[in-house]
Amino acid sequence: MPIYRSALLRFDASTGKAIYEEDALLATQADPTGVQRVVAAGSWSALSAQYAGQGEPITHLPGRIIAPGFVDLHIHYPQTDVIGSPADGLLPWLENYTFPHESRFSDPAYAGDVAKFFVDELLRNGVTTAVTFCTSHPGSVDALMTEAQARRMRIIAGKVLQDRHSPDGVRDETEQSLIDTETLINRWHGKDRLGYAITPRFAPTSTDAQLRGAGELAAKYRDVWIQSHVAENLDEIRWVRELFPAARSYLAVYDDFGLMRERAIYAHCIHFDDHDRALMRDRGTAAAVSPTSNLFLSSGYFDFLKADEAGFQYGLASDVGGGTSFSPFHTMLAAYYVGREGHAKQGQSLKPQALWWQHTAGAAKAAGLDGVVGNLQPGCEADFVVLNPQATPLIARRTSQARNLDELLFAMIVLGDDRLIERTVIA
Secondary structure (H helix, E strand, O other), rough: OOOOEEEEEEOOOOOOOOEEEEEEEEEEEEEOOOOEEEEEEEEEEHHHHHHHOOOEEEEEEEEEEEEEOOEEEEEEEEHHHHOOOOOOOOOHHHHHHHHHHHHHHOOHHHHHHHHHHHHHHHHOEEEEEEEEEEOOOOOHHHHEEEEEEHHOOOOEEEEOOOOOOOOOOOOHHHHHHHHHHHHHHHOOOOOOOOOEEEEEOOOHOOOHHHHHHHHHHHHHOOEEEEEEEEOOOOOHHHHHHHHHHOOOOOOHHHHHOOOOOOOOOEEEOOOOHHHHHHHHHHHEEEEEEEEEHHHHHOOOOOOOOHHHHHHHOEEEEOOOOOOOOOHHHHHHHHHHHHHHHHOHOOOOOOOOOHHHOOOOHHHHHHOOOOOOOOOOOOOOOEEEEEEEEOHHHHHHHHOOOOOOHHHHHHHHHHHHHHHHHHEEEEE
């Protein structure tokens, strides 16, 4: 039973409110599958007599903060090498950078090399759970899942479905793409800490037949995830309207094919109306909010206020490579900027505890993993990061002057990057 003594950040699962203790105990123990789970978390004075007097090893981390590992709700592992590529907008970016690069993943050796770097980069930035796009090549899924399984990480990923409006090298064939998807579900879903996501790239690059087949697989395998993109860009929305004239909205296209339910995660969700937001709530579908990507590609602003009013789930996501950083701190700061812009008329902004929640326990809840990851309450899988608030001279100077938890968290959000992550621990 490993025991840690440090400052500890966790969350009340029902309210999302942060719980912070400057001198705390965290105890973990392996379950029958070998996964470490939290068995105790709280103040050192209250718990040390019970847990620290049994001769168990104690890791003392003075001046450090143990916090839940970050959950990234939407990221593209094959786009690791197109991050920071200049483009006029989403569709030109896909045409000029993304599709040509993704065609290289037909080579298993190349896919494996990128997968290793990608997982290293996630862990270096404190991301312990990620919902991930692969490419249209089944081998890209095998490469990522093999790497994640070796690290015992919780990764949810899927082969992209795109049987039209895509260049040679990434376009797949309708029937074979669905056969490959089912084969990959049976190969990887539920193996160790891995999960599979049925993954249409986005509605314009899938025929009705492919979307219908994806919906049938989603109905057959109720515990797998679904992931795609929706309502990110105005040009994209106009294109969807031309391709699916009978659908009420872009989001409704997915609903029409049975692709909206719990464990469905749609990236962006920017250009929604009230009907769309109600549909998200009623289907139990979640949004992956990708603020660095939306700012980089000038796609628009996610409306946090209206999402809260409608009552649908969402969490934060890097969206690398349209997103500009693997760092959750960069993502949280960009979300703060977006929240300020979107809430300007209401005079509201996103609070530090809410930002942190949306990238940990809140994101886990949106993904249907509430109480599993993203938190450090008893029973949770013990994925966590060790934060060093003295990582740089400026962070040390600012955090030492924090008068309360919100100031401490916000200083780390504004000034933090991978240097703040001293260690990432996988359950």
